[in-house]
Amino acid sequence: MNETRGSDPAVSCPTIDRARRVDLLRSQLQESEDGAWLFTDLVDIRWLTGFGGSNGWVVLRGDELVIGTDGRYGERARTESVGSGATVFAEQLRSRLHERLLEALRGASSVALDPAMTSHSEWSALAKELDLLPLASPVKKARRIKDAAELSRIEAAAGAADAALLEVEPMLLGAGDAPITEADVRNELEYRMRMHGADDRSYETIVATGPEHAARPHHEVSRRTIVDGDTVIVDVGALVDGYHSDMTRSYVIGEPTEQQREIYALVEVSHRAGIDALRAGSTAKEIDSACREVFDDAGYGDWFLHGTGHGVGLDIHEPPFHSQASDDLIEVGNVVTIEPGLYRGNFGGFRIEDLLVVTEQGSRVLTHTPQRPFPGHSQTTAPSDHPN
Amino acid sequence: MNETRGSDPAVSCPTIDRARRVDLLRSQLQESEDGAWLFTDLVDIRWLTGFGGSNGWVVLRGDELVIGTDGRYGERARTESVGSGATVFAEQLRSRLHERLLEALRGASSVALDPAMTSHSEWSALAKELDLLPLASPVKKARRIKDAAELSRIEAAAGAADAALLEVEPMLLGAGDAPITEADVRNELEYRMRMHGADDRSYETIVATGPEHAARPHHEVSRRTIVDGDTVIVDVGALVDGYHSDMTRSYVIGEPTEQQREIYALVEVSHRAGIDALRAGSTAKEIDSACREVFDDAGYGDWFLHGTGHGVGLDIHEPPFHSQASDDLIEVGNVVTIEPGLYRGNFGGFRIEDLLVVTEQGSRVLTHTPQRPFPGHSQTTAPSDHPN
Numbered sequence: 001m002n003e004t005r006g007s008d009p010a011v012s013c014p015t016i017d018r019a020r021r022v023d024l025l026r027s028q029l030q031e032s033e034d035g036a037w038l039f040t041d042l043v044d045i046r047w048l049t050g051f052g053g054s055n056g057w058v059v060l061r062g063d064e065l066v067i068g069t070d071g072r073y074g075e076r077a078r079t080e081s082v083g084s085g086a087t088v089f090a091e092q093l094r095s096r097l098h099e100r101l102l103e104a105l106r107g108a109s110s111v112a113l114d115p116a117m118t119s120h121s122e123w124s125a126l127a128k129e130l131d132l133l134p135l136a137s138p139v140k141k142a143r144r145i146k147d148a149a150e151l152s153r154i155e156a157a158a159g160a161a162d163a164a165l166l167e168v169e170p171m172l173l174g175a176g177d178a179p180i181t182e183a184d185v186r187n188e189l190e191y192r193m194r195m196h197g198a199d200d201r202s203y204e205t206i207v208a209t210g211p212e213h214a215a216r217p218h219h220e221v222s223r224r225t226i227v228d229g230d231t232v233i234v235d236v237g238a239l240v241d242g243y244h245s246d247m248t249r250s251y252v253i254g255e256p257t258e259q260q261r262e263i264y265a266l267v268e269v270s271h272r273a274g275i276d277a278l279r280a281g282s283t284a285k286e287i288d289s290a291c292r293e294v295f296d297d298a299g300y301g302d303w304f305l306h307g308t309g310h311g312v313g314l315d316i317h318e319p320p321f322h323s324q325a326s327d328d329l330i331e332v333g334n335v336v337t338i339e340p341g342l343y344r345g346n347f348g349g350f351r352i353e354d355l356l357v358v359t360e361q362g363s364r365v366l367t368h369t370p371q372r373p374f375p376g377h378s379q380t381t382a383p384s385d386h387p388n
Numbered sequence: 389m390n391e392t393r394g395s396d397p398a399v400s401c402p403t404i405d406r407a408r409r410v411d412l413l414r415s416q417l418q419e420s421e422d423g424a425w426l427f428t429d430l431v432d433i434r435w436l437t438g439f440g441g442s443n444g445w446v447v448l449r450g451d452e453l454v455i456g457t458d459g460r461y462g463e464r465a466r467t468e469s470v471g472s473g474a475t476v477f478a479e480q481l482r483s484r485l486h487e488r489l490l491e492a493l494r495g496a497s498s499v500a501l502d503p504a505m506t507s508h509s510e511w512s513a514l515a516k517e518l519d520l521l522p523l524a525s526p527v528k529k530a531r532r533i534k535d536a537a538e539l540s541r542i543e544a545a546a547g548a549a550d551a552a553l554l555e556v557e558p559m560l561l562g563a564g565d566a567p568i569t570e571a572d573v574r575n576e577l578e579y580r581m582r583m584h585g586a587d588d589r590s591y592e593t594i595v596a597t598g599p600e601h602a603a604r605p606h607h608e609v610s611r612r613t614i615v616d617g618d619t620v621i622v623d624v625g626a627l628v629d630g631y632h633s634d635m636t637r638s639y640v641i642g643e644p645t646e647q648q649r650e651i652y653a654l655v656e657v658s659h660r661a662g663i664d665a666l667r668a669g670s671t672a673k674e675i676d677s678a679c680r681e682v683f684d685d686a687g688y689g690d691w692f693l694h695g696t697g698h699g700v701g702l703d704i705h706e707p708p709f710h711s712q713a714s715d716d717l718i719e720v721g722n723v724v725t726i727e728p729g730l731y732r733g734n735f736g737g738f739r740i741e742d743l744l745v746v747t748e749q750g751s752r753v754l755t756h757t758p759q760r761p762f763p764g765h766s767q768t769t770a771p772s773d774h775p776n
Contacts, residue, residue, distance in 0.1 A: 008611050053606065071693035072605040075733070092693065094713055120503035120511035120522070134508070183582070191579045194571070199609075204588070217460040218441060221587075223396050305459035305480065325482055345463065 009156035009197040010241035014149040018050055018084035021142070022065055028138050029062060036061045036108035037138075038101075038126075041117040043314045044139040046242055049081040051088075058086070059104040066104040068097050105130060114140070143313055144320065145333035150243060150313065151357060154335055157198060157245035158355055158366045160238040164192035165249065165369050172234070175226035175253050182207040182221045185234065193238040202237030202244040203316045209233075209253075214348035217306050217341060228254040231348030233341070237316065244316045246337050247367045248353035252374045263300075263342050264350050264373050270294035271352040274308055274322075274338035278356060278363045284309075284320040284328040291340040292324075303344050309337040312355060334358040335366070397544035397585040398629035402537040406438055406472035409530070410453055416526050417450060424449045424496035425526075426489075426514075429505040431702045432527040434630055437469040439476075446474070447492040454492040456485050493518060502528070531701055532708065533721035538631060538701065539745060542723055545586060545633035546743055546754045548626040552580035553637065553757050560622070563614035563641050570595040570609045573622065581626040590625030590632040591704045597621075597641075602736035605694050605729060616642040619736030621729070625704065632704045634725050635755040636741030640762045651688075651730050652738050652761050658682035659740040662696055662710075662726035666744060666751045672708040672716035679728040680712075691732050697725040700743060722746040723754070 025048065029035050039045055039058040046052045048060070049067055053076055056069035065086040069077050074090025081088060089104075091097040105111055111130045114137040115123060126132060146154065168188045171180055186205040193201060208219035210230045219233075226232065230253045237246040250267070252260050270291045277290035288308040295304045307323035312335050320328030320336060330336075336358070341351030354367040371377065413436065417423050427433055427446040434440045436448075437455055441464055444457035453474040457465050462478025469476060477492075479485040493499055499518045502525040503511060514520060534542065556576045559568055574593045581589060596607035598618045607621075614620065618641045625634040638655070640648050658679045665678035676696040683692045695711035700723050708716030708724060718724075724746070729739030742755040759765065 052608065074693070075600075075604045076607065092695075092711075115508035115512065116510075118508050120506050120508045122504075123508035124503065183587075187579065187582050191575065194575050199571075200592070212463075216463045219464065220440065305462070307480075323480075 009160070010153060010199075013152040013156065013241065016050070016083070016149045017147075018048070018081070021048055022060070022084055024142060025060055025138060026062065029060070034062075034107060034109045036105055036111050038105070038111050038113045039117075039137065039139060040122070041114065041137060041139075044117070044137055044143070047143050047314055048139055049084040049086050051077045051081045051086075052242060053077060057101060059101070061104075061108065064104070066100075068100050068104070070094075070097065102129060140319070143318065144311060145331060146313060146335050146357065147333070151335070153240045153243035154245060154312065154355070154357075155366055157202065157238040157240040157243055158247065159368070160193045160196040160198035160240065161189075161202075161236050161245050161247055162367065162369045163196040164189050164198075164238075165234065165236060165247075167192055169372065172226070172232065172251065173253065175230075176228040179225050181223045181225050182209055182213070183223050185226075186221045189234070189236050193236075196238075198238035198240055200239040202239045202246060206233065206235035206248075208235075208349070211346050211348050214350075215343045215345045217343055217349070217351065226253055229257075231260060231350060233349055233351050235351065235353065237312075242314050244312050244314070245366070246312050246316060246339075246353065246355055247369060248339055248341075248351045249369055249371065250341075250350035250352060250373055256374045259347070260374075263347070264377075266294065266298055266300060267340055267342055267350045267352050268371070270340040271338060271354070274340060275354065275356065275363065275365070278330065278336070278338065278358065280330055280332045280358050280360070282330045284322040284326040284330060285324060287330070287338070288322040288324055288326070291322075291338070295340070295342065300342055303342040303349075304340065305343055306341070309339050309353075311336050330358055332358055332360055397548070398541060398587075401540040401544065401629070404438070404471070404537045405535075406436070406469070409436055410448070410472055412530060413448055413526060414450065417448070422450075422495060422497045424493055424499050426493070426499050426501045427525065427527060428510070429502065429525060429527075432505070432525055432531070435531050435702055436527055437465075437472040437474050439465045439469045439474075440630060441465060445489060447489070449492075449496065452492070454488075456488050456492070458482075458485065490517060528707070531706065532699060533719060534701060534723050534745065535721070539723070541628045541631035542633055542700065542743070542745075543754055545590065545626040545628040545631055546635065547756070548581045548584040548586035548628065549577075549590075549624050549633050549635055550755065550757045551584040552577050552626075553622065553624060553635075555580055557760065560614070560620065560639065561641065563618075564616040567613050569611045569613050570597055570601070571611050573614075574609045577622070577624050581624075584626075586626035586628055588627040590627045590634060594621065594623035594636075596623075596737070599734050599736050602738075603731045603733045605731055605737070605739065614641060617645075619648060619738060621737055621739050623739065623741065625700075630702050632700050632702070633754070634700050634704060634727075634741065634743055635757060636727055636729075636739045637757055637759065638729075638738035638740060638761055644762045647735070648762075651735070652765075654682065654686055654688060655728055655730055655738045655740050656759070658728040659726060659742070662728060663742065663744065663751065663753070666718065666724065666726060666746065668718055668720045668722075668746050668748070670718045672710040672714040672718060673712060675718070675726070676710040676712055676714070679710075679726070683728070683730065688730055691730040691737075692728065693731055694729070697727050697741075699724050718746055720746055720748055 053073035071092035232251040235248040274291040309322040339353030343349035425448040441461035459480035620639040623636040662679040697710040727741030731737035
């Protein structure tokens with residue numbers, strides 16, 4: 001097999017210890033011995049059992065762990081969940097699968113279920129047959145702290161994105177000479193991340209270029225040809241064994257104007273301030289403030305159109321969320337982005353985003369692509385460890 | 389620009405008439421003049437307004453159409469929704485966006501909301517401030533009937549998948565000579581669909597090979613090397629301007645065994661029976677029965693692990709659903725799959741899936757990839773129109 005086609009980085013990552021997770025969750029079950037948890041969120045289900053299909057539920061009780069899914073996924077659920085000790089029921093008929101759920105919950109004094117993860121109609125139907133307890137999923141909370149096995153997957157994903165961007169950057173920066181579109185850049189990045197071992201992209205790659213598209217933080221890639229003078233935002237991540245990465249680099253095509261240099265430098269300072277503020281015990285709001293104050297002080301506060309970052313794991317966006325409305329606390333083991341940006345119609349925009357893990361000592365940057373926004377830019381080199 | 393990089397097929401498709409959709413929905417509003425609809429499903433929002441971002445709500449009343457979204461999407465929402473006449477509010481703070489929602493709903497006697505599309509916690513929070521009416525989304529229903537503009541996008545998507553598979557099939561069938569993995573086949577298909585004008589894949593491409601993987605209808609692609617004697621299932625679709633396509637072709641690598649020939653022929657007959665049963669006025673359950681009876685009669689009923697098909701549009705899986713549990717009716721303008729399959733551990737599996745539109749006269753096949761499961765297979769050619 002051709003090596004450039006990409007070997008599987010997950011193979012060399014430590015095995016994820018599902019049994020430990022199941023034990024952890026069990027220890028948090030209701031004190032009464034006959035309480036049960038019903039999990040319906042697919043990402044929670046994957047974290048707990050390993051099963052990654054698109055339909056299913058999981059029941060956790062003191063003495064059992066049951067996965068219910070439809071006929072398409074029986075084999076897959078059995079294989080993927082083997083480390084968790086789960087029993088799998090696969091039923092083609094929805095009515096039969098529902099009976100299996102009631103069987104798995106028989107005798108439970110109450111059934112805890114996350115109301116944010118369950119539709120109102122599903123909740124109402126279940127509430128007719130079960131004594132439902134509306135509780136926030138303990139899996140969601142546990143997922144915030146990444147263990148070494150998870151971290152190795154996130155790092156492999158970040159590495160695949162770094163490697164792909166390294167190859168595609170020259171194409172992008174040569175856009176003045178050989179015509180290339182936003183879609184071309186995206187297509188090459190997504191194809192090459194897989195060549196570098198990614199299972200997939202982490203999310204739809206953003207390539208936002210020029211005075212209008214780059215002014216939109218979440219622009220949808222178009223077939224616009226990139227031209228001299230454009231600002232360019234490339235927001236790209238990879239997926240390895242279900243774990244995401246996330247980074248953004250920004251560029252100017254050709255010689256930057258004074259305004260472009262000035263705005264880019266401001267985003268760089270803000271980004272640096274966010275990284276400096278990231279430490280266990282700080283709040284996600286403080287991190288957002290650190291980035292935001294740089295822009296406010298320079299009079300560019302209204303060019304900043306989003307929060308400063310978010311957690312990354314089995315979901316590309318998960319707590320903690322760095323925003324002014326956030327109550328989230330930063331803990332050791334969190335993997336988060338720091339991603340300030342400035343955007344304006346008729347100008348375009350810049351965003352700089354790194355992925356970091358919060359450590360006992362401070363934080364460690366998982367994104368290794370240098371900032372090369374334009375020729376001659378002297379990077380304020382980000383060291384890979386940030387003692388705080 | 390290099391033509392092989394793919395021009396945008398949506399450009400040559402008729403414009404989607406959003407104003408007509410808004411009028412249609414308005415005419416279905418509560419008879420009382422001060423009723424309101426709140427839409428929270430992102431696909432419903434895209435169908436109605438054109439806005440395709442990942443966060444937002446829409447309020448529809450007799451005299452207003454309002455989109456609320458966060459700061460990342462303001463510009464994009466305004467551009468994309470221009471044909472719908474919507475007013476857009478973009479707010480960075482969730483609390484401020486919520487105030488905007490209450491403003492947009494001020495004075496409404498009741499607010500209709502789909503309980504299947506809203507989380508229980510969201511519903512409970514809104515119910516404290518508003519008089520909520522639990523009603524199935526009328527957009528979901530309207531979406532079942534595709535107009536000419538939608539059909540042209542779905543056909544362009546199906547065409548991109550056809551063109552990619554045509555290029556990749558020789559690589560796959562030569563797997564005995566030049567080693568190739570499931571992931572390689574997937575990577576090439578997804579890359580090439582874009583070269584043929586797709587914005588993206590429609591869903592994660594399935595390439596399931598050999599006695600175990602092909603025995604799983606929804607196998608997750610691995611790095612398994614494809615070898616002589618394998619059965620192979622390739623389930624691939626493209627995305628054009630938000631619209632999906634869906635098809636499956638199956639193969640044997642090298643010379644097929646008698647059992648492989650027999651099972652493949654059975655799937656072919658079942659697939660043909662499903663197409664023959666598809667007509668306006670039939671039920672989705674009847675279509676499922678037509679396919680299922682072929683397998684049951686041959687003694688292979690328990691090798692068939694899923695329903696026979698589903699609607700396709702802005703969602704890859706949407707009503708009508710062809711299954712024994714379905715109450716759905718088939719109508720002119722439905723775009724649906726017919727996709728029977730047989731699966732067994734130690735054997736592998738086959739599935740054949742076409743995408744069809746239901747017409748006044750019967751149905752029309754939108755999938756144009758011939759069935760070439762192995763050399764010498766004589767296709768029971770599917771004509772492109774099916775008068776029933």
